[in-house]
Amino acid sequence: MGHCGQFENNYSRRDFLRKTSLGLGALSLASLLDPGLLATNQMSGTGMIGPHFAPKAKRMIYLFQSGGPAQHDLFDYKPLLNKMNGQEIPESIVNGQRFTGMTAGQASFPLAGSHFSFKKYGQSGALFSELMPHTSRVADDLAFIKSMHTDAINHDPAATLILTGSQLSGRPSLGAWLSYGLGSENRNLPDFVVLVTKDKYGQPLYSRLWGNGFLPSHHQGVQFRAGKNPVLFLNNPPGVTDSNRASQLQYLNKLEQINLKETGDPEIEARMAQYEMAFRMQTSVPEIMSVEKEPEYIYDMYGPDAKIPGTYAANALLARRLVEKGVRSVQLYHQGWDQHGNLPAAITTQCKETDQPTAALITDLKQRGLLEDTLVVWGGEFGRTSYTQGQLSATNYGRDHHPKCFTIFMAGAGIKAGITYGKTDDFGYNIIENPVHIHDLQATILHLMGFDHKQLSYKHQGRRYRLTDQFGTVVKDILS
C-alpha cells in the first residue's frame, strides 16, 4: 500500500462495487476520512438496529411442529365431519382447490371425522381434543389462530415460507432477522439457538430454515445437539487444553491484525470476533447444557422424556434455560406430523411426545416471570384436509396437506391470552372469518418484538428485502 495508505479503508469487494458503481461522487469524503463510519456499519456483530418502538417481547421460543399437525384432531373441532363421516366432501366447499399429487388421483374424497373427543377448557372455553391433556390446562394462557393460511401445498416451500418469508430458499430466517434487529443480550451465547428433536423422522429439515440468508453470517441459528458435542467443532480436540487454546487464539489474533492492516478486509474482524465468541462458548454452552442441576419437580413437570437428551421434552427445558440466559430466539423442531395415513396412532405418539413439555414450558416460563417478555409460538407449516387420504375405515384414516386453513397458538408477551381468533367453515376446509396469512403472522411477531415489519430491511443485490416481502398486516386483535 505504501504511499497511498491514506486511502486505506475497510471495504469489502461488494462494498467497493456498490460505492463505485454509483460513481466517484457517491464515495463520500466523510467515510473516506473516517474509516469508523463504515466499520460500524459492517461490524454489526455488536452494532444493532434496535427496536423501532418499545417491544412487548424480548425473546421468542418457536415450537415448530414439522409436517403439518392435523388441526381437526387437535383444536379445530368440526362435529359435522363426524356426522358426515364417509360422505363425499361437497364440490361447493372444495371449489376447484388443487390437490397434492398424493390424493389428486383418488376417486373419492370422503370426509373423516376425528376419532378424538373434544372438550372446552379454562375460563376461555378453548377447545382441545383428548390428545392434549396437559396443554389444555394452560388454555387461558394461549391465543389460538384458527384461520392461518399459506401459499404452499408442500412441506419444503411451506416451511421455508413460514420460517423465512419466501417459498424460495435464500432469505434470512425469522430468528436471523431478530438477531440482526435486536443484537445480542448475552455475549457468551449465540442470539439464535436451534434445537431439533433427535431420532425423529419425517419431512427433512434443512439448516436454511434457520439460516442467515444474505445477512451477515453471525446471525444464523446455531444448532445445539444432544450428547457430548452440543455445538459441533466447539470443543478442543483431545490433548488440547484451554490454556493452549487461549494462547493459540491470542497468537492467531496477532497474525490476523497484521492481515487486517494489509488487506483491510472487514470479514477478518468478524471472523476474529467469532473465534472469541466460540472460545467463550466453550464454557457457557456446557454450563447451559448441564441440566442435571434442575430439581426433580421440574423434570416431573416436563414429563418422563425430560431426562433423555435430545427429546422434545429435554429441548423444551433447554429452551427455558436458554431464554433465561438472554438468548433472543430459540427454535424447537419436532418432525413427524405428516400423517397421510395411520393418523390416529401417529398423532397420539406425537402428542405424547410434545403435549406435556409444551404445557410445562409455558407454566415454567410463567412462574419464573419470563412469559411476560417471552413470546411462545406453536405451529406447523400448514394444515391437513378434512377428507381422508387413502381408505377410510372404522379405525383408521389419513389426512393430506391443506394450505387453506390451519391452527396455531401463541402465548406470552403482548398476546391477548385466552382468545380464539378466526373461524373456518363447518367442514374445516375454508376460512370464513379473519384470515391470517403467513406474512401477517410474521408481521405480528416482529411487531411484538418492537419492529415495524415494513422498516426492518436489509439491502442486498440492489434492493431492500423484508421478512414479509411486500405483504403482511399486524393482527392487532390478538395483541394485549
Add this chain to the structure above:
Amino acid sequence: MQHLIGHLHPLVVHLPIGFIILAIITDWYGRNNTQERFGNLSVFLWLLVALSSISAVITGLVLIDSGHYEGLNVFIHRWTAIGIAVISSLIFLCKWKSINYFKHQEISMKFLCVVLLIIAGHNGGEITHGSGYLSLVPQKAQPIQWNIAHSIDSIQLYKDILQPVFESKCIRCHEEGDERGRLNLQSQEGMLSDVFGDPGIMPGDLSKSEIFKRVTLSQGHEKFMPPSGPALTYAEIRVLEFWISEGASFTGLLGNQEQIPKDIKNILTINYDLDFEEKSFYDRLTVDHASEEDIRTLQLSDYNVKSIAADHALLDVNKTGLGDKISKNQMEQLLRIKNQITWLDLSQTDVTDEIGEILLQMPNLTKLKLQNTDVGDEVARNLINHKQLKTINLYDTKLSDAGLLDLGKITSLRSLYIWQTNVTNAAVEELKSSRPDLKIVGNLSTTESVE
C-alpha cells in the same frame, strides 16, 4: 399536427409579452436618439412583437378549435389578444413606413397595447390555473389548539369541531336576533327546537334533523343550505352525521366514544391533525437522554445498557452474561442514569438489599427483575411509594409476608412473581382480595386443571 400547433400556445404566448416590454423600454431609452440605426432597431423589435403576437393568436385559435376551452374568459382572452396583434402590427407598419400621423398617436397606441396585454394575460392565467388564482393562498389544515397535547380524550366533538363549522358557514344568517327560518344556531335550545315541523337537530335521527337534511340536498335545490358561500364539505357533513346519530351530545368527549368509525378517524386525522395511534406508556414519558459518558461508564462497570427502542431515552439495563458479581460501587453507578432506567434486571447476581435505596431513586422504573438473588423484605419496604413500577419479579428470593404486604401498597403494580419465596398462601390470598388488579404468580407446577 393541429394538436401540436395548439399545444405550442402556452410557449409562444410568452414571446409577445417579452417583446412588447423590450420594445417599449427600447423606445423610451432612445427617445432623444435620432440615429438611423436606432430607429431600425425599434422597427425590428416591433416586427418581432407583431409576428409573435400573430403566432400566439394563430396557435390560440387552433387550441380553441380543439373544443376544450369555452366561456367568457376565453372570449375576452381571444379578442384582447387579436387586439394586441392588430395594434402591434399597426405600430410596426407606421414605424416602418414612417407614417407621420402615427407620431401623435404613438403613446396612446402603446398604452392600449399594454392594457390589452394585461387583460389577455390575466384571462389566460384564469383559464389555465382556475379563477381567483391570483389571490389564492394555499390552505393548510388548521390544527385545533388542544388543551392537552396529542390527546384525543379531551376533544369535544361539538365544541371543537362542529361549532366552528356552524360559525363560519351558517351563523351569519342563523344567529341570535337574525333567526332566519326561525333557526338560531347560537344556542343549543335553538338547534333542538322545531323549525317548520322538524327540529334543527333530532338526536339519533338523521331523517328528522332539518339541518342535516338541508346541507345534504342537491346543491341546485332551492332549499339547499347555505344558499350562498361555500357549502359544507364532505368531511364536515360526515362528522355532523356521526355526531347526530351518536346522540348529538353538546359536551361529549371524543375519548368517551366507544367506537369511532374508521372513516371518521381518517377525517379527523387529515383535517384536524388528530392522532388516533395509541401511545404506549413509554412514549408518553419525557426524559432527557443519558449522556454518552454515563452510558459508557455503566458499560465499563459490566452492565448491558441499551435504549428500549431506537433513539429512545429510556434504558434497559441488565447484567446478562456479564457475571454474577455486583459490588456496592457498581450499584451506585446506576444512579448516573437513574431517570432513564425503566427496565432493570439484576437477577442471578449477588445483589443485596442495599439496592432498595437505589431503586427508590429511579422514578421511571417500570420492570424490576431481582429473581434468583438474596434480596428480601428490605427492598420491598423501600419501594412502597414508587409511582411507576408495573412488574416486580422476586421469585427465589428471601421475600416474606411482610414484604409482600409492602409490595401490595405500590398502586401502579400490576404483576408480581413470588414463586419460591417465604411468602405464605394465606398472605397471597389476603393481598389478592384487596388488590384484584394485581396479578400474583406463585407456584404453578402443581396447579390442578380447571375443567
